[in-house]
Each structure stands twice: as structure tokens, then as C-alpha cells.
Amino acid sequence: MKRIGATKLFDPERLAIVLDHISPAKTEKYAADQQISRNFAREHGVRKFYDIDAGIAHLVLMEAGHVAPGDLIVGTDSHCTIYGSLGALGTGIGYTEVTSVWLTGKLWMKVPESVHISLSGGFAAGVYSKDLMLHLIGKLGADGCSYKSVEFYGDAVPGLSISERMTVANLAMEMGVKCAFVPPDEKTAEYLRGRLPDASRYQPVYADSDAVYEQRIPVELGKLEPMVACPHEVENTKPIGEVAGTHIDQAFLGSCANAKYDDLVVAARILKGRRVHPGVRLIVTPGSKQILLEAMNTGVLQTLLEAGGMVTNPGCGACAGDGGMLADGEVCLSTANRNFLGRMGSGKSSIYLSSPATLAASAIRGAIADPREFF
């Protein structure tokens, strides 16, 4: 703003700031940047300011009731697509563009074409929304839905929890989407009850009944099996059978994709009464403070710790390279959404991606393992 010579925000009430990527500050430089953010929020009256204790921005903003169906939300993070889980349009932009939106309230956009994904049936035991998305990303490719609005329909959608919908909308980014959309329903309304500042904020938007879709993709959930994304691209997915037995050094249960309370519960159920393999470092990074509190109160945290895991403060953690770095030749299995070369440390390390269930099973075995062996 200084560089541009601007002094006044368009509307501080529509702006939220969350310190999540490197928190608490790791170096003096981070500390100075975070200080700038705090001072900025104070000076400009940004009341939706969340400091280092809150957690990952996406999850924090939804928990706090700052996201309602029909909203248009832009942020400096590609996984803003996650807001589609509540029927909002979320999309990532760069920091100059975010500054521009702060100042002008305006943005240029092209209207994307739409893709209709129809989900039918239900998941088999040990298979989750992460597996569905890895299946889709593998099938359609990293640019399979480039610049598209990807919408999820079908008889299986009402059965998906809000947490599962978040995983779906989050991972949709890895097909290159502009935004994802899950039509709001009773579950959406229930999730937002008590979160939105007032009921009038609940104004769902739906596709027209005669909407045109450039592609229709049906998926039978019952036919899916646990999937793993192999190094170094998310589209490089394989069914669990083809990668089972791959040695791992670290297991990271975290990120905006899969560190919600439900995700921690799935992992804890498998880890209960069992031990993490001595050669594996299990790092658990709850997505937000609320999730951490809930996991603490219900004993989930204790289960994860007793099994041999360690728990970090909420935030992006190892997914954003904040702690949990990998050395040359090391392999990490992660519940995050990206396995790009060097993302978690050395350019000679490898990252595999999976569901929390596959992660828990693999942490026990010391190698990538099929979670269905534990059901």
C-alpha cells in the first residue's frame, strides 16, 4: 500500500488476516513481518484478525462464521477453493492483487465454464473423500479442470459431512480449478447455525436448472479404494495396492486438506492401542485451535500421543515447510494436498499423499499400508 501511495482500505469489515503459514515466527524476519501485520490490522481497524494461535486461515474463517453460502472470497492461497464446501466461491490470487482488492473492492474475473461431477453410492470401509479426490485428480490430471468451476452433485453429496466436503473442495484445486462448489443443504445450514453473525447472512446460491456443463463425470463411490499420490505430482496417483510396502520416515497428519477434527478421529481410531513404528516420526498438526481443543477434550490427542505421535501447534506446519523438514533420501507420507519436489525440505526427499486412515495404518507399519487391514 505504501508503494502505491494508498492509505485507506475499501472496507476493513470485509477483510480478514490470519497468521498461519509460519507461526509462531521462526526468524527475526518472520517476526518483523508479523509485527507489520498486527500493526496494520490495528491501524486500519481490521477486526477479523487472527494471531499465531488460531490455526490455518481457511479452517479458522469457516469456524468463525466469516464464510457464508453465496460469498465471493479471494485470498493469497490457492486452497481458497475450500470455501466451496459451504457453497461460497473461493479462489486464490497473489499479494499485489489482494492489496488491490483491499483498496478498491474490485477484481477482474472471467466467468468459468462448469464441470458437473456426480457422486453416487457410499464409500466402502477405509475409503474417504481424500481417496475420491486423488482418484479424480489422477484421472483428470493437474490441469484437468483448469479455470473451471467444478460442482459436486449426486445422491452421495447429502451424506458427505461438512468436513468431507472441505476435503473435496480443497483438493479440487489440484485439478487446476478456479473454484469448487458443493450445493448448500441442511448440513450446511446446521454447520453455520450459531456461527454466522446473523441468520440473514445465510443466502444460498444454486446453479440454474438449465445450467450448461462442459463435462459430466459420474463417480460411484463404492468402487473406489484407498489412493496414494506419488512423488512429485499430485496427479501421479496409484491405488494403495501398487505402493503398499514403500518405506516411510515421517508421517504428517496436517494441512487444510485433512487436519480437521474428523480426520484426527479417523487416525486415532486406527492408532488406539497400537504403536507408531520406531522408524517413523508421526507429526500431528491440528488445523485450528478449536480442533486442538476438541481433540484434547475427547481424548483423541492423548491417543495420538500415546501411540507415539507428537503434536504441534495449529497452523500450516510441515506442509508449508514450517518444521518437519525432510533430509536427503527421506520419505514422508502426508495428508496434505501437495507433494511437489522439495516442498517439505530436501530436493532429494519424497512426499506421498494419502487419507488420514492410510497415514495412520502406514505409521504403524513403517511403510505405506492399506488401512482396510485395520478394520
Add this chain to the structure above:
Amino acid sequence: MDSTIQGRIYKFGDNVNSDIIIPGRYLIYIDKERLGQHAFEMLGEGVNAKLRTFDILVAGRNFGCGSAREQAATAIQGLGIKAVVASSFARTFYRNAINDGLPIVECPALYAAVAEGDEIRIDLAAGKIHHAGQDYTFPQMPESVRKILELGGLAEYLKTQLAEPR
């Protein structure tokens, strides 16, 4: 900004992601020089220095996919690269390049025709790329978007906008 860009090309494949272009640990910086020092370092020693001997990047599909980090476009400029031509771009990189004043051109036909070290000339105003006696056309950007690029990025554009009475 000059509407003609000429130089030697370096060629990349498909799905070059923004973590490869600039690793997340350098996102605390926003200046060209500093980011340029670390651009593409994940691809191995010497890659950064080698890229500095080229003028234009040519890539396959989905260049700049992944993270929405604007520093990816800045880091490429820090290498002294003057433009990127790809078969297609990820949407976040596309926007960031424009907002950062890095000329980008979507021209799938060029990809198969060029090899590393080839000389090409991009005429942004005419929507043409010249290579080995052949012209490849590409669609023009909308006027409003081109203006941002011509001014050297969104920050400069905003200065002009905020200066005008609203």
C-alpha cells in the same frame, strides 16, 4: 514496455509448479534479485545459473500450477527472463504474471516447433511469435488486462487509478 521481445529460449515440460519455480521458504522475500537467486534451485545445482543465459522460457501445459504465490512470477523476472510462452498456464500464475509485469503468451502451436537455445521474437501488439521463418499467432489479451501489463504490473496500474478522481 516494449511490445517486441526477442531472445534465446529455454524449454520446460508440462506442469512446472510454483514450488519448483520458487520454494516456499523464500516467500518472505518479494524483491526480484533475492527471489531470482533461488529460482528453480530444486532442480539441482547449476540450473539457476544456466537459466540466466536465456531470455525467454517456453513450457508445455499448466505452467505455474500449484501455490498461488506471486513470487513465482517475480523470481522468473529476477533471473533476467523477459517472457514466458506456454501451451497453457495455471490461472493463478497467469494472473500473477500480469500483475507482476511479466509478459506471458499462451501459444500451444509453438511448443513442438522449438528446441532449447532457439531464437524467437514475440510481437505482443501483433499477437505473433516469429521462429525459424514461421509465424505463430496467439489471441490478444483484453485491453484492460493488457494495460496492467504495459504499465509494468498492478501496483503501477493502481497508482494511476488512485491518482484519478473517483
